[in-house]
Each structure stands twice: as structure tokens, then as C-alpha cells.
Amino acid sequence: MVAFKIRDLNIWFNDVHALKQVSLDVEANEILSIIGPSNSGKTTFLRMLNRLNDLEPSFRMEGEVKFEKEDIIRMDAETVRRKVGMVFALPLPLPLSIFDNVAYGVRMQGIRHKGKLTAQVEEALKQAYLWEEVKDRLSESAFKLSGGQQQRLCIARTLAVAPQVILFDEPCSGLDPISTAKVEEAMLKLKQKYTIVLVTNNVKQAARVGDRTAFFLSGELIELDQTDKIFTAPADKRTDGYIRGKFG
Amino acid sequence: MRNPHRTQKIAFAFLFLAILLILVPVGLIVFVIIQKGLPGISWQFLSDMPRQGMRAGGIFPAIIGTIYLASGAILFSLPIGLLAAIYLSEYAKDNLLTRIIKLAIVNLAGVPSVVFGLFGLSLFVVFFKFGASILAGAMTLGILVLPVIITASRTALESVPQSFREVSLSLGASKWQTIRHIVLPNAIPGILTGVVLEIGRAAGETAPILFTVAAFYLPQLPESVFDQTMALPYHLYVISTQVPNVAEKIRYGTAFVLLAIVLSMNLIAVIMRNKFRKLKKW
Numbered sequence: 001m002v003a004f005k006i007r008d009l010n011i012w013f014n015d016v017h018a019l020k021q022v023s024l025d026v027e028a029n030e031i032l033s034i035i036g037p038s039n040s041g042k043t044t045f046l047r048m049l050n051r052l053n054d055l056e057p058s059f060r061m062e063g064e065v066k067f068e069k070e071d072i073i074r075m076d077a078e079t080v081r082r083k084v085g086m087v088f089a090l091p092l093p094l095p096l097s098i099f100d101n102v103a104y105g106v107r108m109q110g111i112r113h114k115g116k117l118t119a120q121v122e123e124a125l126k127q128a129y130l131w132e133e134v135k136d137r138l139s140e141s142a143f144k145l146s147g148g149q150q151q152r153l154c155i156a157r158t159l160a161v162a163p164q165v166i167l168f169d170e171p172c173s174g175l176d177p178i179s180t181a182k183v184e185e186a187m188l189k190l191k192q193k194y195t196i197v198l199v200t201n202n203v204k205q206a207a208r209v210g211d212r213t214a215f216f217l218s219g220e221l222i223e224l225d226q227t228d229k230i231f232t233a234p235a236d237k238r239t240d241g242y243i244r245g246k247f248g
Numbered sequence: 249m250r251n252p253h254r255t256q257k258i259a260f261a262f263l264f265l266a267i268l269l270i271l272v273p274v275g276l277i278v279f280v281i282i283q284k285g286l287p288g289i290s291w292q293f294l295s296d297m298p299r300q301g302m303r304a305g306g307i308f309p310a311i312i313g314t315i316y317l318a319s320g321a322i323l324f325s326l327p328i329g330l331l332a333a334i335y336l337s338e339y340a341k342d343n344l345l346t347r348i349i350k351l352a353i354v355n356l357a358g359v360p361s362v363v364f365g366l367f368g369l370s371l372f373v374v375f376f377k378f379g380a381s382i383l384a385g386a387m388t389l390g391i392l393v394l395p396v397i398i399t400a401s402r403t404a405l406e407s408v409p410q411s412f413r414e415v416s417l418s419l420g421a422s423k424w425q426t427i428r429h430i431v432l433p434n435a436i437p438g439i440l441t442g443v444v445l446e447i448g449r450a451a452g453e454t455a456p457i458l459f460t461v462a463a464f465y466l467p468q469l470p471e472s473v474f475d476q477t478m479a480l481p482y483h484l485y486v487i488s489t490q491v492p493n494v495a496e497k498i499r500y501g502t503a504f505v506l507l508a509i510v511l512s513m514n515l516i517a518v519i520m521r522n523k524f525r526k527l528k529k530w
Contacts, residue, residue, distance in 0.1 A: 050418060052414060052417070052418060055413075055414065055417070057341065057342065077417075078420050078421070078422050079420075081417060081418055081419070081420045082419075082420035085418065085419070086418040088411070088414070088415065088418075090411075092411050092412070092415050094412060094415060094416070094430060095412070095434060104416070104419055104421070104429075105419030105420055105421065108416075108419065108420060108421040108422075108425050108429070109420065154415075157419065158418075158419070161419055161420055
């Protein structure tokens, strides 16, 4: 099954052509890793999938992005974002308690029932492997958690809204190796229920968790294939060069 | 030869001197007012009507009038100012018109207060037929403080990190929910800073209330918002320049009370601000 179908996508910010003629499908329940040097358009691509680019006044696009056969530009942005959650590069807890962070998205849908909220928060924290560490301190500020815990809190917060897709934008760029391993472990488990698109600067991370890997360069999709294939026998020599660390 | 250590010492000396130049006059003013005003303060002075052509008795009606006017001005300008600031910082597109409007608002803060007085006279007193009244005076003061309220609120809203908004939106919250639940709560301390500044200004200005509300002498309390009232700054002007032979302790006592009211209103706002600031955690 196809989660996203993207055809001839072009994106500009003012005169900067950030994405050029990108066409690809994101399969349901896969982890699609996107690698590429800075300014290659990875994050712009990711932010297209939950319409966060809309916030930028200079944003302009052409082409087609379909989510489960529906044109996401025609859907309302809140619905898209509820179905397509996002975890950002830096752990960004809201200035609220641990509980309220996870409950935030649920509350914004109008759910106020205490028991239902508590159940959903607990379930989301368990799925993000954070429950055991925070179950006794849910009313504390989220800022008291360590960086790795904060990032898993952000994952839990996204899960609580019950999305179908989760976008990860370099989720481990600020984390130590142990925290990174925990986040990756969570991702691998989550893939059974969710579709995951992972943008990463860490080529090894893409190799570890991605089912398929896409390589972006200067706004173009250079190559998309099974992760094994990309890392052992890439078709394009630019992909090969990037993976071997020759540039980027 | 340049000695960096000595240059630094000289720079520090100048900076310290600048602080001194600010602190000394402020300290002196407060000192003089307390020294000359405190002997005039008594329960009777605070709670009685003025008597014998304002040469004796108390200043109760002026105290009440000033409290009414200052709170009325904030009550009128805070909701309007906050809504305008939310519109300007969250909804308005960043184009030439918006920038001109923002610039105009900042400039409005520099317009002399007597101009606001005349504006209030022609709009509220004459055109809306409120007459010289608390309503007209409070609204005129409200217009006077509006530019700073808008600018301070706008700055406070804009200083809430963009990333918080993105997180909130990415969780499916609408733009209004994001403003209501994330942006506004985190901007409250900054907004209150603007309010603190402007309470003092609303309580202390004379020119805007001169034509719109202030009574020379009124031996009773206002009964409705359409009544005139006495007010401390105007009363101070009257007993200092218009009525001969007013005892010094009455004049300085009045100044002392005005200062005390402004400071205590500020104190309330500062306490509120600190309370909200504790909730802010980044």
C-alpha cells in the first residue's frame, strides 16, 4: 500500500528552487530514510508531507502530493498534521508538564475526559519507551528530563494524537549514542503500526533502520532503493561518493 | 602605549557615572517628596474631602478619581491593545502596509499628551457627547497608553520561539489554539511589563484629563462614569499654582500619595509578572 504518492514536486522559497521535480512513493509501514548533505532539500521535503512549509510566507509549490489518494493541498492543514505527526531535530518540549505535553494534541482535538486522556498519555509514553522513567513524575516540567528523554517525550506526544505517519527530522542530531540507540529501537518497533519517514545526517543511522533509502542532492532526488542496495551497490556515483564521506 | 586594563577602568568609570546621573536625581526627588510629604499624611488627609478652598481637609476624591481613571484606562486599552498586537504579530502579512502601521503605532507613543487631551475632548466629550466625565477621561488616557501596550505586547508575542508554534501546529492544533494555549501564556510576562509602565503614565498625566474629566474642586465622590471627578495630578497642579497659600505639607503630601499609588499599582503588576515568569521554562 502506498501512503504518499509524490509526483513532479517543485518547491521554491522566494527565488530559491529548493526541490526539483521530485517523484517518489512512500510505502505504508516502511521506514524510508532520506540522506543527503545540508541544503539538499531533505527537510523541505519532509515538511511538505505535513504542510509545515505553509508557515513560510515565501513558500511556493508545483506538483502533486497525495496522502492515501487525497491531495494534501486540498485537505485542511490540521487534519493532515493530525494524521502525519512530526518529531523535530532538537527535543522541543512545550513549556508544560510531562503529562500536559503528551496530552496537548489530544486536548486540542476537544477530548477533555480525564480517564480517556490519562489512558492515552500512558499508552503513548509506553510506546515511546518512556513510561517507566516518568510514571511517578508526570506533573513535573518536561524541561527537567534529559535530552534523550525529552526526545522520547516528543515521540510520545506525536503518538498520542494517533497519527498514521511519523516524520522524523534528524531526531538524534543532539543525542548521545545510548539515547540514539533507544530512539532507533523505538522507531523499529513503531514501524509495525506506523509509516515512518526519517531524515538523517547520519548515514549509518539510515543503514541501521531504513527499509529503503533516498539520496537527495541540491534539491534533486538522485537515487531511491532498498537500503542494502544503496549501501552496497549504489547506481549513481554521487550516492557512492556521499556514503563514503567524500563530500557533504 | 595603550593599556587595555586602564581603558577598561575608564570605560567602567563612565558607565558607572551614567548610572549615577540617573539614580541621583530619582533618589533626590523621592527623598524630597517623602521628607516634605510624609508629615502631611494622616488618616484624615487620605479619607476626608478637601476643605477651606483646598487649604485643609483631605484629598480623598482625588485619590478615588485617579484610581478610577488609571484602572479605566488599562481596562479600556489592554483588551484592544492585546487584540491589535495579536493581529499584527500573528495574522498580518509582513508587507509595506503592516510595516507602516507598526511604525505609526511606535510614533504615536511620542505624541505630546496634550494632543491626546484635545483629541479626547473633540471625540469623546463633544462628538460622542460623553461630556467631561470619567468615561471620556479614562478613554482618552486609554488612547494615550495604547501605543506602548500594543508595542510591548507585540514584542512579547514575537519573542515566543517559533519552534513552539511549529510543535503545536504539528500536533494538529489550529492557529488560534496555538495562540491561545502556547503563544499567549508565554507572552504574559512581557505584556505585563508594558502594563506596568503605562499604569504609572495613566495615573500621572495631567494634560489628557484637563479637558476631559478633571474637576477643579468637587466636594463629593463621582456616582457614575458620566460624572466629573478630581484627580491627583490635576489637583496637585491646582493647589501648587492656582490656589494661593496652600501649606507645603499638603502639596507634598499629595505628590507623595500619587507616587505611592503608582508604585503600588506597579508592584501588583510586577508580582503578577513574576508569578507568570515562573511558569516560563526555557
